[in-house]
Amino acid sequence: MNWNEFLEFTRGPLFAVSLLVFICGMTYRLVRVVLLGWNKDRVLAEGSKAGGVVKSYGKGLLILPFVPWVKNTFKRNPIIYLFGGIFHLGLFVVIFLGTAHMLVWKSLLGFGWPTLKVPIVDWFAAATIVAMIALLIYRWTNPVLKLLSGPAQVFNWLFVFLPMVTGYMMTHHLWFPYEELFSLHMLSVDVMLIWIPLSSISHFMFYFFSRTIHGIEFGKRAVTP
Amino acid sequence: MAEKTIYEHLTGNGMSRREFMKMCGVLAGAMGLQMVPPVAASDLPLDPALDVSLTQKVAKALESKPRLPIIWLEFQDCAGCSEAITRSQSPTLVDLVLNKISIEYHETLMAAAGFQAEENKQAIMDQYHGQYVLVVEGSVPVGSDGVYCTVGGRTAVDQLKEAAEGAAAIIAVGNCAAFGGIPKANPNPTDAKGVWDLITDKPVVNIPGCPAIPEVTTGTIAHFLIFGTLPELDSLNRPMTFYGTTIHDRCLRRPFYEAGKFALTFDDEGARKGWCLYKLGCKGPTTYNSCASIKWDAGLSFPIQSGHPCLGCSQPNFWDGGGFYQGQSAPLNRPNLAAVGAAAAIGVVAGAGMTATNRAQKKQAASREAGGSES
Numbered sequence: 001m002n003w004n005e006f007l008e009f010t011r012g013p014l015f016a017v018s019l020l021v022f023i024c025g026m027t028y029r030l031v032r033v034v035l036l037g038w039n040k041d042r043v044l045a046e047g048s049k050a051g052g053v054v055k056s057y058g059k060g061l062l063i064l065p066f067v068p069w070v071k072n073t074f075k076r077n078p079i080i081y082l083f084g085g086i087f088h089l090g091l092f093v094v095i096f097l098g099t100a101h102m103l104v105w106k107s108l109l110g111f112g113w114p115t116l117k118v119p120i121v122d123w124f125a126a127a128t129i130v131a132m133i134a135l136l137i138y139r140w141t142n143p144v145l146k147l148l149s150g151p152a153q154v155f156n157w158l159f160v161f162l163p164m165v166t167g168y169m170m171t172h173h174l175w176f177p178y179e180e181l182f183s184l185h186m187l188s189v190d191v192m193l194i195w196i197p198l199s200s201i202s203h204f205m206f207y208f209f210s211r212t213i214h215g216i217e218f219g220k221r222a223v224t225p
Numbered sequence: 226m227a228e229k230t231i232y233e234h235l236t237g238n239g240m241s242r243r244e245f246m247k248m249c250g251v252l253a254g255a256m257g258l259q260m261v262p263p264v265a266a267s268d269l270p271l272d273p274a275l276d277v278s279l280t281q282k283v284a285k286a287l288e289s290k291p292r293l294p295i296i297w298l299e300f301q302d303c304a305g306c307s308e309a310i311t312r313s314q315s316p317t318l319v320d321l322v323l324n325k326i327s328i329e330y331h332e333t334l335m336a337a338a339g340f341q342a343e344e345n346k347q348a349i350m351d352q353y354h355g356q357y358v359l360v361v362e363g364s365v366p367v368g369s370d371g372v373y374c375t376v377g378g379r380t381a382v383d384q385l386k387e388a389a390e391g392a393a394a395i396i397a398v399g400n401c402a403a404f405g406g407i408p409k410a411n412p413n414p415t416d417a418k419g420v421w422d423l424i425t426d427k428p429v430v431n432i433p434g435c436p437a438i439p440e441v442t443t444g445t446i447a448h449f450l451i452f453g454t455l456p457e458l459d460s461l462n463r464p465m466t467f468y469g470t471t472i473h474d475r476c477l478r479r480p481f482y483e484a485g486k487f488a489l490t491f492d493d494e495g496a497r498k499g500w501c502l503y504k505l506g507c508k509g510p511t512t513y514n515s516c517a518s519i520k521w522d523a524g525l526s527f528p529i530q531s532g533h534p535c536l537g538c539s540q541p542n543f544w545d546g547g548g549f550y551q552g553q554s555a556p557l558n559r560p561n562l563a564a565v566g567a568a569a570a571i572g573v574v575a576g577a578g579m580t581a582t583n584r585a586q587k588k589q590a591a592s593r594e595a596g597g598s599e600s
Contacts, residue, residue: 002461005541008542011556012557012558013558015558016556016560019556020560023568023569024569027569028571028572028575030572031573031577032579032580035577035580099485099503100552100553104556106555107556107559117485117486118484118485119484119485120485121485177471178473178511179511
């Protein structure tokens, strides 16, 4: 199998299978969580549940990332907070606002959207890679994190890091022929798609799930989340 | 009597020594050789391994070698590569045919037809056994015992194998002959194959493209004529001289790619300003060929220069490599809704099943516990 055939395989059947595994796995995870069930709501709500949800998202997406010092976690672990923030923002920008990735979404969903200029996305990608390396070093050096880290955490890091690095190298045509980097990029993405439902990277979905539930709970009690 | 050398043939036709040396320089250039006069005069650093002027090398070869017999077979093709080679500028086909090579059999170009033509081909294969160059255009169908393409009542596979047996070199011109091309595209009803899939005991030089760049074809033939060897090949058996870099590497729109300036439609401001065509489906980054440097029609233009994205026609399976106007990053297969629904359904059933099992186990454990505490 030459690189050309390998690229066709990773862009074609392997990607399709990985995507289906991802969809199947994430549905399974979601169903398991939903079927855990929650107690019947027998208490009269003191405040607006919808209002609680709005506040919960507002705080989670707008306040905490941009005014982080209001949070205790930031004071205790500024490195994780800062680099974690850069990583998540960068990942969002690269995946949704990068031209090449928007074209992937367009081919899957049938519609596209405006994207950022390549050099801008590039900076975010570079920042994300640097943040990931910083987070890994911190994980290795911090005694508590070190204790909490097993193979699963290493794989989580690796399966996100590899697509980032190969994608960056590919965009800049660094060191290896384009189709080789493209193949490796696609391979790492395919592996990541399969790995996500099996791992805590699935928090990208449960984040919204838990934010909503917490918002409802807080809203019911008329307290600010 | 020994056969006339090319030089003798040329001087016999009235060519002067000066004209001969000039022609040798052009030929060296056509092969993409490094020490052609303009390059040599440019003071650029040259490869020290090449201490003799390439023009002299070419001249020496032409002085000592007879004309090269060529047998050109066409199978599942459109004759587009033949059409293209008639427009080769350096060396021109006229120059090649009249002076340096001798195309003994070419269905589109020869005047002869019918059984006489086939008999002539057979005679040439016998006479020049082990000396002729076999050029193949078009893919070879092997499905249903090869009946989808027959010439003179014989299948393409049969003809190819017979001609390949006595060939000194085999050159597959065009994507069809090299990699199966359009006839091999999904669902490939004739089970079309490239020449190198069938001829495995001899090296096959692939000159893919749709059509192949004429100068690349003639340059490769000229290389074999002059050096008596095949040029250096890449992993897909393409001459490195012509297929060493991607279209993207040499693209005149490359700075716009680097700057992130893309045309979004064929008639927007970006398209008018000549911005990068990546978003319009350009396959330049993964396509190896010299369109961007040699160009077409005597260096007039090439598709990207004229405003159309590269289709990747010199890569294997380019016809199935995603939509021509779909960004290259897009996956090749999009799972259909039924598959997505099935995957989600499996997830739901598995999740619900697992939950039910857990609940049942919990219940059992609880009842066991209750039973245990009663006793």
